[in-house]
Amino acid sequence: MLTRLLDLALARPLLTVFGALAIAAAGVWAFAQLKLEAYPDISDPTVVVIATYPGFAAEEVEQQVTVPIERALNNTPFVISRRSRTIFGLAIVELTFTDATNDYFARQLVLERLRDAQLPDTVTPTLGPLSSGIGELYRYVLRADGWDAMRLRELQDWVVTPRLLQVPGVADVVTFGGQVRQYQIEVDPKALDRYKLSMRQIADAIRNNNRNAGGALLELGQQSLPIRGAGLIRSSEDIANIVIDAPKGVPIFVRHLGPVTVGTLPQTGRFGLNAENLGRGGGVEGIVLMRRWENPSEVLREIHAAVAELNRTRLPS
Numbered sequence: 001m002l003t004r005l006l007d008l009a010l011a012r013p014l015l016t017v018f019g020a021l022a023i024a025a026a027g028v029w030a031f032a033q034l035k036l037e038a039y040p041d042i043s044d045p046t047v048v049v050i051a052t053y054p055g056f057a058a059e060e061v062e063q064q065v066t067v068p069i070e071r072a073l074n075n076t077p078f079v080i081s082r083r084s085r086t087i088f089g090l091a092i093v094e095l096t097f098t099d100a101t102n103d104y105f106a107r108q109l110v111l112e113r114l115r116d117a118q119l120p121d122t123v124t125p126t127l128g129p130l131s132s133g134i135g136e137l138y139r140y141v142l143r144a145d146g147w148d149a150m151r152l153r154e155l156q157d158w159v160v161t162p163r164l165l166q167v168p169g170v171a172d173v174v175t176f177g178g179q180v181r182q183y184q185i186e187v188d189p190k191a192l193d194r195y196k197l198s199m200r201q202i203a204d205a206i207r208n209n210n211r212n213a214g215g216a217l218l219e220l221g222q223q224s225l226p227i228r229g230a231g232l233i234r235s236s237e238d239i240a241n242i243v244i245d246a247p248k249g250v251p252i253f254v255r256h257l258g259p260v261t262v263g264t265l266p267q268t269g270r271f272g273l274n275a276e277n278l279g280r281g282g283g284v285e286g287i288v289l290m291r292r293w294e295n296p297s298e299v300l301r302e303i304h305a306a307v308a309e310l311n312r313t314r315l316p317s
Helices: 002-011 013-032 058-072 103-114 149-165 189-195 199-208 236-240 296-314
Strands: 046-052 079-087 090-097 136-142 170-177 181-185 213-220 223-229 243-245 260-264 284-290
Touching: 002 013, 046 058, 046 103, 058 079, 058 090, 058 103, 090 103, 136 149, 136 296, 149 170, 149 181, 149 284, 149 296, 181 236, 199 243, 236 260, 284 296
Parallel strands: none
Antiparallel strands: 046 090, 079 090, 136 284, 170 284, 181 260, 213 223
16 A cells, blocks of 8 residues: 555656645644643533622521522532532532533523522522633733722723623623722611601612603604603712602602712722732722633634724723
8 A cells, every 4th residue: 555655656746745735734724723721621511600699698698599509400410519609698509510511501401490499589690601710811900090990990891891702702801809889878867767767668769760661652643652751860869869758748858868979889809910009999900711612812812902902992091
């Protein structure tokens, strides 16, 4: 066989040269498509369930959130290990599947069983991003002269993160640091006692007055106009003017119970960089997570292009 192959190569030298060039070109193309990773991903498929229960201690979160989720996921097929973590206001349940299990099939199995979990009305469990422990591909820091931590966090949440999530191969963008805007009502206990109201009544009144309503169509000859009631809260003044109760026809507004201010959520962490002074509230950092089985070289190139576009067109100079 080898002798015949040599005879054929000598008899048809032009064909042999073109064949060798084609094989070399195919090798160069295959080399360019290789995934270049610092550490290969050898972890088993994992699905992480995340549920928040703000304001509740770890014991209540475990009893009312973590345990019901674990019970609902007990009979999930192809699972080889289960573990959970519970802290203040947060429950995390992690399932590890056999190596042969498809990642998307595993997530579908978990979603189907989460519907049977009996959880409090305010708790909606979600799945963590389809990324592994070595999926942290890119980190960045937001800087802008004259911008405080709250404005930088809003820039991160509403401008930077949505753009980076559009990059093919990006699983999620995790934000660390900054201050999250919060409307706060500084309720006076004496006013509550004077008007005979409770905190639950205040919360229910604000929730019920923070929504839009639809009213079908109004026909005007050959035209039809949509009817809508705009009731979404847009400012602290809107909150202050919400009616909580009206005994004997006299309205009691939120502003009667205390001032409405714009504050921030309590910070559970603070971001710093090389001992630099990042101002009050610290800085804002973003961590881009790559989706499993993607090519890091291609994803990183697209991330660099997206960051360049953000700095050029959407972010303050």
